[in-house]
Amino acid sequence: MSASRLALDPVRTAAEMAEFAQRMARATAELASLDVRTEGCTPRTEVMRRGKTVLWRYACEAPDGGLAPLVICYALVNRPYMLDLQPDRSLIRGLAACGLDVYLVDWGYPDRGDSHLSLDDYVNRHLGACIDHVRAAHGVGEVNLLGVCQGGTMSLCHTALHPERVRNLVTMVTPVDFHTDDNLLSRWVRKVDVDRMVEVLGNVPGALLNAAFVALMPLRLTVRKYTGLADLAGDRAALENFLRMERWIHDSPDQAGTAFREFIRGFFHENRLLNGGLQIGGRPVDPQRITCPILNIYARQDHLVPPAASRALEGLTGSRDYSAFEFDGGHIGIYVSRSAQELLPRTIAQWLRSR
């Protein structure tokens, strides 16, 4: 027996429990009546397709002719509409409002027929074709490239392999050093026999990756989130936000087996972007060949890509113009938080304009 901080009054506790149950039931019922099945909110046009990869161009009312078009390379994991979730939570809309002509590389949903797709296919052929399309459409030799998360790693590789195509490179919550001490995901992945996994499964189920991401902080990402829903009862806008996020979280494409194996081995297991020796399509990926200006954006509370994993980019490349921007938030907040909407498009646009 011990003295306790607990001072729960039985009557008040019963009332609180009843209210919680009531609000939870109401929120659940309200959720069931909502439909948020969209893939983004900003008007866009498909301008190119290669396999399942689609290049989208977003509407921009007053493009700044002095700026090269911006190509966004999203991760293979999860869907890119996180960048355009709803009108008041859209990095893409914010960038377009700043006068940027925005393109987005959407990798689609690989199926069994795509299990052979390699990093060479994604980094050189598909991303390369998207960039070449934009270069030709605008009559420019170089584009601005914004890589997000794993897409940032792929963008670094592309720029190292094709430096002549990229005028400025922006990396966002991008892992560079995969072996930082605080990288929990990497600790786990390094134990996995990815060769055998891909040999048996072919493509790697998206649900499996989702489970791994949730397992990084299982209570906050499940219990806290779901019980917190009771507070949203009666707030339609908040419930729609919740549902959009849930839908995005569960909308995780399977991963093409070959590219997945190459990514896990080359980056998670062997940390080759940092340690050297990375090859894609038989060609060495040398970060020193990246000489364009770089803006590296990372999130201070990122549980998935720890800041140290991103900060490792400084000094790794041949660029003499390196800037870093630390966002006060997490891996998801950097896309959808209110502060991100106010800060990031402006920061990126100003940085590009000053180059």
Add this chain to the structure above:
Amino acid sequence: MDERFSDPLFLQRTLSEYAQGFAALAGAFRAPAGPGAVDFGTIQQSLVAGYQRLFTPGGLDAAAPPSVSGAAFERYRRAAACTTELAASIAHDASRRLAEALVASDPGASPITSLRELHALWIDCGEAAYAEAARREEFASAQAELLMALVELRAAAA
């Protein structure tokens, strides 16, 4: 899209499950041993089961095939037992942390007067226990072994 999410009842079931967890927490603290006193040992035991479920690696069953017998099944059985044991250990640590956090060692510590506060503390203690364990080699090894055992089950069933 995760097929489960396409089921209109999936989200409702998920929410119901977590709401029940909130209620279970309330239930664990419903009957203190006496006025002003709490039997933390009893409470700890009642919470372990709830915690254990949360710490057992989820989603891996997404790759699980129908049951098969033989070496692959035996490997899976051992791997599952190992992660269950780890989850139980984390759950015990989480419950111990919660019990400690509820002891008024600091005279200035604020009292917990609502289920909401108690629930938040429960989550913080659970996440702290999990974070510490998840960084250990044995945790990474157990998770990887469970995953690879499921992969081998799939291979055996093919």
